[in-house]
Amino acid sequence: MPERGRPVPAGQAGKITAKGGATEWIHWQSGTAQLLPRLIARRTRGPLFLTDRKAPAGTPTLDVCPETGRARLSYRRAEEIFEENTRLLANPLASPDDIEDLALTHDAEDGTSIPMLLARSRHASARSLERYARPGVDSVARHVAERDPAARRRT
Template sequence: MRSRTKALAENQIAALWRLDGALREKTLWKMLYESAARADELLCLNVKDLYPQGKRGEITAKGGATEWIHWQSGTAQLLPRLIARRTRGPLFLTDRRAPAGTPTLDVCPETNRGRLSYRRAEEICEENTRLLANPLASPEGIEDLDGWTLHRLRHSALTHDAEGGTSTPMLLARSRHASVRSLERYARPGVDAVARHVAERDPAARRRT
């Protein structure tokens, strides 16, 4: 039976970072988790939207509002390699040249490659995480099973923040939700948080200390 919570456990996140994936995917997944942004927002980023020195980026959120996302050292270490010497165009690119008729804003003028789509990014994430999501599955049947979605990284980041005691105002700022009620989905503690809670209240452990 699948877990009811959408948040990944901390050991699952750690296993994801150990995957031998492509630089583009590593950067996207790390940025998703560290920024707690929506995947479509990150995929719409252009190189010019990034402010590496401040570990932040300017995005267009729901409704067309301009907002900021912030990342940590993991993303900061990967971004220079992903960008290389590019100074414009989409941040996350396809592996091939953009087909004729692709909107100019979705084509890198320096490489002629197109912007990576949400559909393709989601497919790659699911394909690469099937074994992590189904550790007991046989290799023969793995192709028929689901992997992890991009959204689970955002959900995991916000859930782990809530478990760590992050304040409601900060969670609202991180998630960029308009309503406190929207945070309820992240308030359900995950497996690791419950395990720590039980262990900390174990009478035997208290006697040992």
């Protein structure tokens, strides 16, 4: 995969066929790289996340599992299920009600650019990222302090 900058470690990127047949590259971190082989098992083709029912007539061939006949799960629903089932793994001391979209929120708080947040989350527009980019009081204070010209002269 042609990339500028630091090469992606083996097993942390993959070429996928997105909904509608578009080819895209996706990237993941080490933890996902360790779990992904178990999820994929021996699958070599077809969508990975599937609905519970058979695909309705007229569903594009690329969006149907050739072995089960079930349809590809929508990105929105796949994200909901994933978040619901992994939320407490990311923050075991929090209650399920306290945790919402931690990864993107933390990245936004740490100053990750909008284009990078869009690329990582695979959202189509910056407007859809608004729910994640709500920095907390501590993040705003840190941001202001890091950009204080008087503080920079003292260090």
